[in-house]
Amino acid sequence: MEVILLERVEKLGQMGEIVTVKDGFARNFLLPQKKALRATETNKAAFEADRARLEAENLERRKDAEAVASKMAGLKVIMIRAAGESGQLYGSVSSRDIADAVTEAGVAISRAQVVLDRAIKTLGLHDVVIRLHPEVSETVVVNIARSADEAETQFNTGSAVTASDADVEVVEEEVVEELFEDEAPEEAVEEVAAAADETEEEVEA
Template identity: 35%
Template sequence: MELILKQDIKNLGEKDDVVNVRPGFGRNYLIPKGYATLATESAKKVLAENLKQAAFKQDKIKKDADAIAARLEGVKLSIGAKAGETGKIFGSVNTIQIADALKKEGFDVDRRRITFDVEPKFVGEYTANLNLHKEVKVKVPFEVVAE
């Protein structure tokens, strides 16, 4: 029995895969639970069109991410933080502050896409990793300065 999966199923396939399963498994489990639909000719055509449109959207998103990554080359941020005499920061520098500094520079990056190699705990230079797309990652240097 040929089915189109509506979601990822462990040991069977991923969403939008066309799989062959035993008739009982398809009829009694996958279709009633809403995990799959029958792979008729019309359903296969609809799936092909949906995959084509999704690929086009993903390609556009990747191109936008590449453009932002190219513009981010050479950008260095400066983040102000309260610090003691030894250079230790009171509190912490977080991804929200990095996102705000990038926004001031003209880049709109979601804070959830920003990570650190090393958490900034002292005044000095650090690197922020921006995951703009699953294939496009950029490292942006920033400096933590005492206010």
């Protein structure tokens, strides 16, 4: 089907271009969302007669979107979620969840503006694109963690904190405590030094 684009459509074309698309894509997406018109002679003439107004309105919307994008630049949001030892979430984070988090952070957006192929199901830092206008997008960092402390660690390290990481630290502490259970660390060091001196004396003898 041939259609006239009423706005820029990624990987398809700019406003005013006449492009050929699959019928299903046109009927299910472009036409109902008013992103395009069927490229009939009547619609072509109507578009050309109204082109100046449409372009002016698009320019105004783009300016508004750019203003919002400037406020969103560098934005990072934290989302606290329950997760298993491997970092797998008990549930998932959807585009609606992200839209709510960004809005709570001070920039009002809708679920439809969040570009997310699939729900997020793991802990960590996730770059998510927010499309504010067909020609204006901004990326926000979504930090999904089990607690505020873990979120801060993830910001600092750039990687997810899993339960296994915490377990390793606990085990290391327990091993150290077991080794020095009956003596202070200083005493243990003195014993090692004394043993080394004895060995050295034996060698010299």
